[in-house]
Amino acid sequence: MAPYHHGSLREALLSAAEKILQREGINALTLRATAREAGVSHTAPAHHFKDLTGLVSALAASGFARLHDFARAEASAAETKDQLVAHARGYIAFARAHPGLYKLMFRSERLDWDQPDLASAAEDAYSLLTPASEAPLAHDRPGQRSIADTMARWSYLHGLAMLLIDGRLSAGMSMIPGADEDLLIADLIARLERLHRPSHP
Amino acid sequence: MAPYHHGSLREALLSAAEKILQREGINALTLRATAREAGVSHTAPAHHFKDLTGLVSALAASGFARLHDFARAEASAAETKDQLVAHARGYIAFARAHPGLYKLMFRSERLDWDQPDLASAAEDAYSLLTPASEAPLAHDRPGQRSIADTMARWSYLHGLAMLLIDGRLSAGMSMIPGADEDLLIADLIARLERLHRPSHP
DNA sequence: GAATAATCTTTCCACTGTCTAGTTCATCTA
DNA sequence: TAGATGAACTAGACAGTGGAAAGATTATTC
The missing domain is CATH 1.10.357.10 (Tetracycline Repressor, domain 2)
Structure with a gap:
């Protein structure tokens, strides 16, 4: 039985989201699909990501x-x-x-x-993309x-x-x-x- | 009373879509919103654009x-x-x-x-972006x-x-x-x- | 003048984001 | 250690979405 509190749901949701992104593309990346993938209720993501x-x-x-x-x-x-x-x-x-x-x-x-x-x-x-050699000098413009x-x-x-x-x-x-x-x-x-x-x- | 057949619905839908795009952004550009903007039923676009x-x-x-x-x-x-x-x-x-x-x-x-x-x-x-001067020659590579x-x-x-x-x-x-x-x-x-x-x- | 095809509407379904209200649990205070 | 507080999560509802199906209206063609 899954515990009520996931423990590290934020990270789990992020990796679930990325898995969906790879597997089904960006159009399939929805809040509900992410929640499903993480095995959690469809409104759970809102608490972590609003x-x-x-x-x-x-x-x-x-x-x-x-x-x-x-x-x-x-x-x-x-x-x-x-x-x-x-x-x-x-x-x-x-x-x-x-x-x-x-x-x-x-x-x-x-x-x-x-x-x-x-x-x-x-x-x-x-x-x-700004090499150190080009970094702005202190008193220079x-x-x-x-x-x-x-x-x-x-x-x-x-x-x-x-x-x-x-x-x-x-x-x-x-x-x-x-x-x-x-x-x-x-x-x-x-x-x-x-x-x-x-x-x- | 609007006639049953619009006459040039395809063009009307395209300009309606662009109007929405400018006014409300890309997330608001939906089939139904486009149909509404053109004053037509929400499934009408499907016939022209599938x-x-x-x-x-x-x-x-x-x-x-x-x-x-x-x-x-x-x-x-x-x-x-x-x-x-x-x-x-x-x-x-x-x-x-x-x-x-x-x-x-x-x-x-x-x-x-x-x-x-x-x-x-x-x-x-x-x-x-390919100037004419650089166009490929006939017998050249x-x-x-x-x-x-x-x-x-x-x-x-x-x-x-x-x-x-x-x-x-x-x-x-x-x-x-x-x-x-x-x-x-x-x-x-x-x-x-x-x-x-x-x-x- | 009918048959046919194109155009458009109505109705329906599964899905979405987000809101509100409730439940379970961990942690902190007294 | 008991109780309160609040964080983490669930359940249910709502309006909006894309799309399919089937029907109504009008143009076009033979």
Whole structure:
């Protein structure tokens, strides 16, 4: 007999939600389905997440945190000295490994950015796109150019991740006879370095 | 008294759907709401679009077609000789002017890419990112590099559009004191040109 | 002028998010 | 240790949803 109090229902609901996301897609991710998957009444999630927005936001926060950790780990394991590209590789690899989760992390109309966990996790993740060498100096102007550089890199990586996940680039890939998909993606990622420092500062 | 046959219900439903999208956001865009807005029974849309997916796909097709026309018109009106950047400006301007519609156009789990209208409209729109000078020659290999270039540009523009629409870049913008937002965006768009031709072919 | 087909309505079902009220349990205070 | 307080969870209800089925109305075609 299941005890009345679950004990760690919050975590159980999060992993149930992610399981549904993988198995049946984002349209099947509902509060009730999550509760069913966790073997709990259909209103139980409300106490931990309030809303469907709350559940999705918490899941997104977990996603950003894991993205951050994964990209860091991949970069530190990489042989290359170029940490920026290493982080980018990790970023794209994460998105490809968890497509449903990644897309959920950009479902703006179902995310509550006032939730501190989510905001800080996302900020951490994207701090990897500003290399330490470009960090703003103390008395200097706060690195306007590096901020714009970070925006450009983020845009490129995010767009690439989205189009890859949705298979929108595979049509173009099939047009290149005998091309190695992973190699092409690596080439696209490498172009990230060309985005910084515009012609007219 | 309204006649039993509407006459041009398909178009009426599409514009009703877009009105809802602008007014109440994508979560409020339902089959029933669209039918209500058009003053018709809630199952009437099914005959023209079959599904919610069908309605969304038709709306997305219209969006891609208009994006294509808009970008072309903007580019032909532009003074610059650089058509690529001119198209890119039009692309971003369209996305910012119709944020709900643009996001809907990338709602992959609600789009039916087997619908020919949608597929061809999207293809037309993205053909603008492959300048005529880079078009594949007849007897040559079909421009592997230009295909990858197009992918890179598309990724960058799509990511930029998404992050702009969702306001994810405004935090960074506010960190640059006294920066003109439009000027910064123009600078980001101009970087598109730096993406082509990777270091090692 | 009938037959046929397209268009639209009515009715129905299972499902959803969220509200309200109640039940069970753990923990903290006296 | 007893009792109160509040957190965690359940049960039931409501309006809204997508979609299927079957019927009504009008255009079109032969």
